[in-house]
Amino acid sequence: MSSRSFLFLLAGARPDGNTELLARHAAADLPGGAVQRWIRLGDAPLDTYEDLRHLDPPRERVPAGAERLLLDATLEATDIVIASPLYWYSVSASAKLYLDHWSGWLRVGEPGSFRARMRAKILWGVSVYSGDDPADADPLFGTLRKSADYFPMRFGGLLLGQGNRPGDILQDTPTLTRAKQFFS
Structure with a gap:
């Protein structure tokens, strides 16, 4: 693969x-030459997703503002990393809203363009749960994997750690060790 460009979408509330x-x-520990772009979804808030597919008369989607920023950043990246804490057994509301907008972006520009461009990308997940059972993150894992499967794009996996209070993840040595190799 040529030069990689990672889009990190920070979907936590803190x-x-x-x-x-x-x-x-x-x-x-990303490969040398990899570009990194970090966007905190709370700093680029999306409007509520509106499904325009079956309106009469039809309306065209014209992304603007934060939606345009996120669409362009998504299309420019080779690798999309959704960094979402485990909230109620799935991704955070801002991460879910971002994924909801993928439905609308399927109808922006040339027909099939978004889907075709997404096929060449890799979707990754990074999450931390605060409970005792890592299986609590199964729905989060499923959301990301199924989202990748839809296009289909490659799913790179989920880096899952455990921590409750701020900074606790820094005590999760096995996860920090896995993190060093996660994107390779």
Whole structure:
């Protein structure tokens, strides 16, 4: 693969939370020459997704503002990393809203363009759970894997760590060790 470009979408409610710390730890060992772009979804809030497929008369999707920023960043990246804490057994609301907008982006520009461009990408997940059972993250894993399967694009996997209080992930030595190799 030619030069890789990673888009890190930070979907936690707290800056520098455990999930962000884990994502940054994993990114520190990216292959040489890999470009990194970090966007905190809370700083680029999306409007509620509106499904325009069956309106009469039909309306065209014209992304603007934060939606345009995220669409362009998504299309420019070779690798998309959704860094979302485990919230109620799945991705955070901002991560889910971002994924919802993929449905609308299927109808932006040339027909089939978004789908075709997504096929060449890799989707990754980074998450931290606070409970005792890593299986609690199974729905989060399924959301990301199924989203990748839809296009189909490659799913790189989920880096899952455990931590509750701020900074706890830094004590999860096995996960930090896995993080060093996660994107290779």
